[in-house]
Amino acid sequence: MGRQRTPEGPPPAPAVQKLRIRYAKRGRLRFSSTRDFSRALERALRRAGVPMAYSAGFHPHPKISYANGAQTGAASEAEYFEISTTVRVDPDKVRAALDAALPDGLDIVEVVEAQPGALADRLQASTWRVEFRTEEPGVVAAAVEALMSAERAEVTRTFKSGPKTFDVRAAVLSADVSGATDPVYAIMHMVVRHTTPAVRPDDVLTALRAVAHFEPLTPPLVTRLSQGPWDDARARVADPLAADEAVAGT
Secondary structure (H helix, E strand, O other), X not given: OOOOOOOOOOOOOOOOEEEEEEEEEOHHHHHOOHHHXXXXXXXXXXXXXXXXXXXXXXXXXXXXXXXXXXXXXXXXXXXXXEEEEOOOOOHHHHHHHHHHHOOOOEEEXXXXXXXXXXXXXXXXXXXXXXXXXXXXXHHHXXXXXXXXXXXXXXXXXXXXXXXXXXXXXXXXXXXXXXXXXXXXXXXEEEEEEOOOOOOOHHHHHHHHHHHHOOOOOOOOEEEEEEEEOEEOOOOEEOOOOOOHHHHHOO
């Protein structure tokens, strides 16, 4: 067995600061995947001059971690990632520089220093807006009522490991329907708890078809409005970038 090689040169500079960042996917950029965004982000970090920390080894990578990205095709006002830097930086300056370096539609909304603990653990539920541009509000409301009245609503989705059947209803914490005007169409707002496997908006649409035989004439426009800790006392999704005491409501 040959000797194990070690990378030549000095080790990478240590990380001294971790930033948590919220960004939005808007307009046509809602069709960008997490992989598309990661490539655009790495280019933007270089252009913005952010002093990134890198992993060790023969193929160092910038220290970036992503959490619970929305499915391709869904717009979002609440996507999150973390970066580590080798010198302390001003979060507001990083926000402005990084936002300017990314294409329009991938917009940096907020940058803060990371609180202790894993970001993924703070993303417990999401609020979604689903716009049915070709459906009457009453029709959608009846279908949503049927779903919320059901004890279970099982759907099957194919994963890398094969097809898996799971219950959608238990993950939907709340759902209601309102109407838009000029033209008239239906808007569903729902809160979905993050589960394993994750219940996505298209799973809810599949459940509406199975439970209420409802299928929209055209695909709805789906937007994630927020995601974060589930505040059971207030029945709302809290801000994952807030301090722990603010999240807890104390």
